[in-house]
Amino acid sequence: MLTPTGKVVGIIKRNWRPFCGMLSKSQIKEARRHLFTPADRRIPRIRIETRQADTLEGQRIIVAIDGWPRNSRYPNGHFVKNLGSAGDKETETEVLLLEHDVPHQPFSQVVLSFLPKMPWSITEQDMKYREDLRHLYVCSVDPPGCTDIDDALHCREVENGNIEVGVHIADVSHFIRPGNALDEESVRRGTTVYLCEKRIDMVPELLSSNLCSLRSNVDRLAFSCIWEMNHKAEILKTRFTKSIINSKASLTYAEAQMRIDSATMNDEITTSLRGLNKLAKILRKRRIDNGALTLSSPEVRFHMDSETHDPIDLQTKELKETNSMVEEFMLLANVSVAQKIYEEFPEFALLRKHPAPPPSNYDILVKAAKSKNLEIKTDSAKALAESLDKAGSSTFPYLNTLLRILATRCMMQAVYFCSGMDNDFHHYGLASPIYTHFTSPIRRYADIIVHRLLAVAIGADSTYPELTDKHKLADMCKNLNYRHKMAQYAQRASVAFHTQLFFKNKGVVNEDAYILFVRKNAVVVLIPKYGLEGTVFFEEKGKPTPRLDYNNEVPSLTVEDTTLHVFDKVKVNIMLDASNIQHQKIRMVLVEPKVSYKVSYGKIEI
The missing domain is CATH 2.40.50.700 (OB fold (Dihydrolipoamide Acetyltransferase, E2P))
Structure with missing residues (x-):
């Protein structure tokens, strides 16, 4: 070709x-x-x-x-x-922020001047166009230590026997008005950036961790999406309203899980969580049946020393049922809002799409599965999802996770776009014909625009020229896509740096690994214990080169007499290579299977 x-x-x-x-x-x-x-x-x-x-x-x-x-x-x-x-932690963090073009200077006085004056409280004027939902048993479920709480949920049975479910999102657009310095700085930043030990906020802390954060036992302004559902989780009615809520509990995923599983707890919050969890399972099954993908990418969590703040342990994050529960309702709210704003503003809706990958992207996944006598179909997201569900091995339970990790690498990047400038709205990964971001306005600027569009659609706020200018919205989407991509790279660089710090104090570590990819002179391995990926090279400067035979069809690499296939279990030594102080890296060396080097110098074999 x-x-x-x-x-x-x-x-x-x-x-x-x-x-x-x-x-x-x-x-x-x-x-x-x-x-x-x-x-x-x-x-x-x-x-x-x-x-x-x-x-x-x-x-x-x-x-x-x-x-x-x-x-x-x-x-x-x-x-x-x-x-x-x-090598200094503060210095290296500054470098990675600058190199990834992450705006991280302190907020200027001009920007801060547009914040509400403290002490702040909800006024009669604020109440005018809002529904008072403070009587509802609303709670939030987040990772431990989360202070920028964007979302809260409630679930209760209504008189006719149906279920009312509410997703309540921080009303950030109430505090950030269009066109002022605070708004311009927020759009420039585009997103909050989460590093291993630091958070670079999109909006000043007074908003992110206080006035907008839906903390428990305080009155907060929210934008609510409320559904009436039957017990099969089918939506009968949807309504959107600006509201006032008072969250009754700020829980971690583990605390929420403990309440759901408890045999003795039956208070209103626990009952609400159980109702939400039951509905979420039905919603998730329906979504997956429609062809939504459940892919995998190991996330790592560092445990820090309380005094030195150096990483002392590195583990993959464990996801609980409650992570999935919250995710289902966030997805549902995002789809409901996308439908509403597109219906109201077919030319100016800010939406999010996930393009289908070109067929060639799947070659590596299909070949890797074939090497284990498994067939992966890729003609649609549903076909891919179903074949991933079937792809497994009773003798090799981790194989399915590895296939899902490979499938993730085949995907395209999801992007924001303006509905009037594009005609392909489909979100491939979620198998949804339309999608947007509404649920995280404290940390994503796209959600603030979506809130403004929705507020105009329901008559809760007035419009302004830029909101209905599709060329300006398209330019904004371009900036937001760039900022999100750079934030992702900065987060990865932060994980890589902290991983180096961890192994610096560990010396040489020997661990089990699986081969993810095979290259012409190397293999890429994944270490499940740490969620860490690295490359084992077989050609090194100053060392004799072994005989290498790369087979692209099978995916395999033969090093001398040892053949390595994709998904093979191996043992590697992991260490920090600090020979180049500016480009320190994690080095991995194959220990098992042991490769016997037979290297020829002229006619002499050694």
């Missing part, structure tokens, strides 16, 4: 930005010209002039490019700022 090719014929504008990295000090005594090595390996080294070379050696610094003379191997630049010692 021919692929389109092209060549660069000219550069219209250079996309230069300040770069983080380290100084490579010149060997010439008292030299003023030195080379700077950027952290981003794609960027060439930059020549700078400085008299501070002795001070800056071993430091992370920022350098800006000034120009690139035609006859020079390197661009010229200048020193901007010293960030601190390489």
Whole structure:
């Protein structure tokens, strides 16, 4: 198959930005010209002039490019700022935020001036267009330590025997008004970024952890989506209203699970949770029957030392039934709101779609499954979901998880878009014809726009020109997609850095692993205990190269006389390679099966 090719014929504008990295000090005594090595390996080294070379050696610094003379191997630049010692936790966090273009400076005084004055309370004016739902037994269920509580739920039986379920979302758009400095800063940030030990808020803390957070036993403004359902979880009526709620309990997933499972607890909150859980199971089954995918990607959780804040343990996150319970109702609310805003604003609805992957994306999954005599069908999401459900092995229970992890890697990125600028709305992963984000306005700006659209649709707020300008909405979606992608990369970089810290204190660790991918000179392995992925290379600088035979069809790699297949269980040694202080990495070496190297030098075999 021919692929389109092209060549660069000219550069219209250079996309230069300040770069983080380290100084490579010149060997010439008292030299003023030195080379700077950027952290981003794609960027060439930059020549700078400085008299501070002795001070800056071993430091992370920022350098800006000034120009690139035609006859020079390197661009010229200048020193901007010293960030601190390489390897220091604060310094490395700053580097990863800068390198991933995450806005993280403190909020300016102009932005903070648009916050409500404290002490704040709900006024008569606020009550005018709101329903008072403070009598309802509402509760929130979140991860431990969560302070930015976006959502709360309630469930109760109504007089006619049906069930009323409410999803109550923090009314952030009440506090952030269109076009002011607070609104502009929130849209610029686009999303809250969660690092291992730090949270970079999209909105100031007064809102994120206090006035908007649906904490227990305080009156809070909310935007509620309320359904009347029958006992088969079929929606009979849907209504949306601005409201006032008073959450009766802020629970963790584990606490909510404990209440549901308890034989002795029968209070209103526990009864509500049991009702929600029962309905969620029906909703989930229906969603999966319609072709929604349940994929897998191991998430890691670090346990920190309370004094040094270094990671002392690394585990994969355990998901409870209550995680799924909350997720089902968030999905349902997002779909209900998407339908409403599209019905009302067919040209201006901010929606979220997940494109179907091109068939070639699935090659690796299909071949890997075939190597275990399993067939994976990929002609639709439903066919994929059903074949993943059937793909298993009684002798190898972890195989299904590995297949789902591989399937996740085949997927496209979900994106925000404006309904008037696109005609493909389908969300492939959720098997939903329409979808949006409504349930997390404290941490996602897209949800704030969706709240504004919904408020106008139900007559609870007035519109403004930008809200009904599809070109401006499309540009905003482009920025939000970029910010979400960079936040994801920053989060991964933070996990990678903390993983390095963990193994730095551990020395060499020997663990079981499974082969996920086979490359021409390496295998990519997953270590289930840590949810950690890494590459085992068989070609190393300065060492004799073994005989390698790569088979793309089977997915396998033969190293000398040892053949490694996708999904094989192996043992690896894990250690930190700190030989390059700027690019430290986790190194993995195959221990079992043991590879016998027979390397030829000329005619002599050793």
